[in-house]
Amino acid sequence: MPKKTSSIEIKNRRASFDYTFLETYVAGIVLVGTEIKSVRAGKASLVDAFCYFDAKGQLWVKGMNIAQYFWGSWGQHEPARDRKLLLSRHDLRHLRQEVRDKGKTIVAVRMFISEKGWAKVLIALAKGKKEYDKRASIKEKDVRRELERGDD
Numbered sequence: 001m002p003k004k005t006s007s008i009e010i011k012n013r014r015a016s017f018d019y020t021f022l023e024t025y026v027a028g029i030v031l032v033g034t035e036i037k038s039v040r041a042g043k044a045s046l047v048d049a050f051c052y053f054d055a056k057g058q059l060w061v062k063g064m065n066i067a068q069y070f071w072g073s074w075g076q077h078e079p080a081r082d083r084k085l086l087l088s089r090h091d092l093r094h095l096r097q098e099v100r101d102k103g104k105t106i107v108a109v110r111m112f113i114s115e116k117g118w119a120k121v122l123i124a125l126a127k128g129k130k131e132y133d134k135r136a137s138i139k140e141k142d143v144r145r146e147l148e149r150g151d152d
Contacts, residue, residue, distance in 0.1 A: 008039065010111040012046035017134065018089070019107055019126035028086035029061070029111075029121050034069035039119050043067035044111060050105035051085065051123055053096055061108050061121065085121060090112060094130040098125050 031039070038044060048063040060082045068076050087095070098104055110122040129137070 002057070008042055008111075010039075010042065010044045010046055012049060012107065014047060015109050015124070015126070017105045018129060019105070019138065020041055020129055020133070021109070021124040021126050023098075023102070023125040024109070025087060025091055025123050025125075027059070027121050029119050030084040030086065031066075031119055035066050036119060037069045038066050039111065040113065041069075043069075045103045046108045046111060049108035053099070057092065057096065059087060059092060059095070059106075060132060061085055061123075064108060064111075080081050085123065103127055119133065 022029075043066065045063075049061055049115040050063055051059055051061050061084075062082050064083060065080050067079055095106060095147055099106060104127050106119050106123055106126060107126050109124050112122070114120050145146055
């Protein structure tokens with residue numbers, strides 16, 4: 001019997017304002033104990049979340065906050081710990097090569113529960129926007145909003 005689709009979707013809205021996304025990947029995330037229950041309750045935050053490679057070549061997400069589970073007791077998790085991301089070797093190798101270029105980074109964009117019930121994170125290879133790029137993005141958004149209002 002297939003599981004119902006989850007409405008849990010945690011977004012990092014600031015990331016699209018600060019970065020231009022070049023490529024996106026869906027990665028699994030290693031959670032322990034009560035973390036998955038907190039995620040399913042929507043008690044997670046991706047603000048300031050970014051990814052880095054450790055010495056072993058594994059990809060980790062830093063800055064992700066998953067609140068402690070309210071009903072948990074002695075087995076609580078640490079809310080702001082680094083969490084391991086799961087990707088194929090090919091994707092890891094490609095991302096590691098791209099991050100070596102100056103100005104590129106990996107940011108966590110969205111967290112969701114897949115159809116199978118697994119927690120997934122949408123990560124993006126991103127390049128930082130300059131100040132004038134941010135102003136242009138705001139101007140485009142305002143023009144688009146005005147056009148939509150004018151049609152009513």
